[in-house]
Amino acid sequence: FLQLATAHEIKSEQGRAAQWLRDANDRAGRVYYNLQVARWVYATNITKFNGERQHNASIMSAEFDREAAENATSFAWENFTDSDLRRQFRKISDVGSAALLRKDKAKYERLISLVTKMETTYSEGQVCDKKGTCLDLEPGLTRLMATSRNYSELLDAWKGWRDATGRKIRDDYKEFVSLSNEAAVENGYRDTGDYWRSWYDTADFRDQLEQLYEEMKPLYLNLHAYVKNKLKAKYGESLFPPSGHIPAHLLGNMWAQSWNNIFDIVEPFAGKPSVDVTPKMKELNYTPRRMFNISDEFFTSLGLEAMPQEFWDHSMLEKPTDGRKVVCHASAWDFYNKKDFRIKQCTDITMDDLITVHHEMGHVEYYLQYKEQPVVYRRGANPGFHEAVGDVLALSVSTPTHLKEIGLLDNVTNDNESVINYLMSIALDKIAFIPFGYLMDQWRWGVFNGSIKFEEYNKEWWKLRCKYQGVSPPIHRNESDFDPGAKYHIPANTPYIRYFVSYVLQFQFHEALCNTANQTGPLHMCDIYRSTEAGAKLGNMLKLGSSKPWPEALEKVTGTRNMSANAILLYFKPLIDWLKVQNQGQTITWSEECPIEYYTTTSVPSTAKPANSTGRLHNGFFIVA
Numbered sequence: 042f043l044q045l046a047t048a049h050e051i052k053s054e055q056g057r058a059a060q061w062l063r064d065a066n067d068r069a070g071r072v073y074y075n076l077q078v079a080r081w082v083y084a085t086n087i088t089k090f091n092g093e094r095q096h097n098a099s100i101m102s103a104e105f106d107r108e109a110a111e112n113a114t115s116f117a118w119e120n121f122t123d124s125d126l127r128r129q130f131r132k133i134s135d136v137g138s139a140a141l142l143r144k145d146k147a148k149y150e151r152l153i154s155l156v157t158k159m160e161t162t163y164s165e166g167q168v169c170d171k172k173g174t175c176l177d178l179e180p181g182l183t184r185l186m187a188t189s190r191n192y193s194e195l196l197d198a199w200k201g202w203r204d205a206t207g208r209k210i211r212d213d214y215k216e217f218v219s220l221s222n223e224a225a226v227e228n229g230y231r232d233t234g235d236y237w238r239s240w241y242d243t244a245d246f247r248d249q250l251e252q253l254y255e256e257m258k259p260l261y262l263n264l265h266a267y268v269k270n271k272l273k274a275k276y277g278e279s280l281f282p283p284s285g286h287i288p289a290h291l292l293g294n295m296w297a298q299s300w301n302n303i304f305d306i307v308e309p310f311a312g313k314p315s316v317d318v319t320p321k322m323k324e325l326n327y328t329p330r331r332m333f334n335i336s337d338e339f340f341t342s343l344g345l346e347a348m349p350q351e352f353w354d355h356s357m358l359e360k361p362t363d364g365r366k367v368v369c370h371a372s373a374w375d376f377y378n379k380k381d382f383r384i385k386q387c388t389d390i391t392m393d394d395l396i397t398v399h400h401e402m403g404h405v406e407y408y409l410q411y412k413e414q415p416v417v418y419r420r421g422a423n424p425g426f427h428e429a430v431g432d433v434l435a436l437s438v439s440t441p442t443h444l445k446e447i448g449l450l451d452n453v454t455n456d457n458e459s460v461i462n463y464l465m466s467i468a469l470d471k472i473a474f475i476p477f478g479y480l481m482d483q484w485r486w487g488v489f490n491g492s493i494k495f496e497e498y499n500k501e502w503w504k505l506r507c508k509y510q511g512v513s514p515p516i517h518r519n520e521s522d523f524d525p526g527a528k529y530h531i532p533a534n535t536p537y538i539r540y541f542v543s544y545v546l547q548f549q550f551h552e553a554l555c556n557t558a559n560q561t562g563p564l565h566m567c568d569i570y571r572s573t574e575a576g577a578k579l580g581n582m583l584k585l586g587s588s589k590p591w592p593e594a595l596e597k598v599t600g601t602r603n604m605s606a607n608a609i610l611l612y613f614k615p616l617i618d619w620l621k622v623q624n625q626g627q628t629i630t631w632s633e634e635c636p637i638e639y640y641t642t643t644s645v646p647s648t649a650k651p652a653n654s655t656g657r658l659h660n661g662f663f664i665v666a
């Protein structure tokens with residue numbers, strides 16, 4: 042009898058709990074909408090007033106989360122037989138940094154103020170010349186890093202950016218780490234890194250990441266060796282340290298995280314149709330709006346959701362010209378009201394930005410697909426899934442046949458040399474990224490768990506950069522510098538391992554969707570355009586949001602429950618074979634330690650002349666510290 046009563050009790054309690062959850066999810070939608078509006082207004086118009094408004098909305102939202110978690114404890118939800126109720130309650134009970142609110146509201150306010158302050162410093166960063174002409178990161182410094190082939194000009198922009206951002210937030214970051222860890226402990230975790238990894242709900246997550254990195258490492262070593270030889274031919278052997286590292290400012294990108302802008306320097310076979318469509322986009326007078334339309338049309342060709350009118354009405358697709366200060370770093374926004382979804386991007390007319398457009402649109406497509414889920418489930422199956430969606434489509438868009446179909450390429454040749462050129466252009470983005478995507482949170486997890494001390498923040502950063510990426514600082518660095526702070530995700534406090542996970546998953550998705558689309562050719566030439574079967578398979582996974590464990594979501598698309606590097610290795614097989622021939626007899630590794638002449642632990646004045654650059658003047662640009 043007692044059991045019957047208990048079972049009956051649990052059933053009726055589950056009924057009450059389900060009602061409470063529906064109500065909590067509705068209230069969460071309204072609270073998060075207000076938060077997102079306040080954050081959006083600030084990100085698209087940085088003013089003191091908007092900053093305070095955003096701050097207050099953040100407090101309100103955190104108060105709501107904390108209170109909901111508190112109320113959830115009035116249900117014995119761990120005993121519930123309904124696994125979906127248990128899953129929702131578990132997620133509502135995890136309040137993240139808002140746990141600090143319960144312990145010390147002033148500390149929580151300081152924590153979120155520090156992140157806003159660091160992200161604002163980053164977004165306002167500029168590099169100016171003697172006449173007072175200044176370059177922002179977007180588009181000025183990004184274009185310079187992509188197009189300049191002048192060693193010292195690149196060096197001044199590289200150093201100037203770090204002086205203008207990382208150097209300024211070093212102490213703020215130290216304070217942030219301590220408050221963030223205090224919040225993580227209050228939330229039941231060892232430290233912030235422990236909390237962030239919990240989102241993957243994978244016991245041996247770090248081992249799996251290490252294993253994936255090792256599997257892809259040969260690809261990176263061979264690409265690094267080949268690119269280094271081409272750069273030496275361009276800039277002169279003497280500018281490269283004997284340790285085997287590549288100076289970090291020569292790779293066409295402020296962080297050396299993707300190298301596609303130096304394709305012209307490393308092109309394997311000259312005289313083939315260019316795979317860099319930037320010139321063609323400019324020739325055809327492309328606008329940002331047209332770039333977004335191309336991506337939107339690809340999604341609808343798969344039978345997926347089109348961008349709603351609100352998206353086109355409220356997004357910021359270009360850098361404002363009315364003097365407003367904005368956070369230019371591209372991002373996608375869910376307003377949690379099932380109607381309002383936006384992208385904020387200071388879009389430049391380049392191939393790079395066409396890829397970023399697809400990346401951001403992938404986020405919005407995920408938002409659209411899971412918008413009917415309870416608010417607690419409107420997340421990626423794991424954060425890597427959210428990063429992979431847009432990139433999967435971009436793998437199809439980037440194929441020469443697709444670029445020709447949309448008029449960005451005049452003719453397509455698919456002889457072996459053209460295939461190598463094409464794979465090289467994709468590898469300069471995808472393979473080059475692997476060690477960077479891996480090391481960013483290796484550094485941050487080390488900072489959060491205390492193994493990386495404040496006094497060695499920059500030294501440990503360069504140890505990882507030299508070890509995994511094989512890039513070295515082109516000028517003296519010391520502990521007055523804070524080079525991790527020159528990369529958006531550190532001041533903005535956005536985790537990064539999600540991109541490493543995404544670069545593995547996106548090739549698994551690509552391979553599976555290509556099979557579904559009956560694309561029988563080599564994986565690197567597959568284009569799933571207009572395949573509604575592939576679209577349905579992808580859409581059915583996206584609709585789940587985070588309502589199921591991510592291996593289940595992965596299995597729905599790929600048939601496997603594990604991350605695997607096999608798909609990316611299959612995709613680049615022809616290139617790796619070709620690279621191995623090119624690198625025959627060469628040393629394809631580098632010494633693990635940074636070339637010591639570039640790293641000093643004592644702080645030297647930041648105007649120290651670069652060890653190797655010729656002059657300081659170029660294009661009238663003189664970098665003041």
Ligand SMILES: C[C@H](N[C@H](C(=O)O)[C@@H]1CCCN1C(=O)[C@@H](N)CC(=O)O)C(=O)N1CCC[C@H]1C(=O)O
Nearest residue numbers: 298370371372373374397400401404427428535540
């Ligand atoms: C350009 C892109 N901007 C991020 C992204 O889109 O992931 C922005 C900023 C941080 C989070 N974010 C979002 O938009 C989230 N709201 C999406 C979501 O979680 O819903 C970015 O930072 N990228 C793309 C390639 C590698 C990395 C880089 O550029 O290093």
Ligand SMILES: [Zn+2]
Nearest residue numbers: 400404427428
């Ligand atoms: Zn993203």
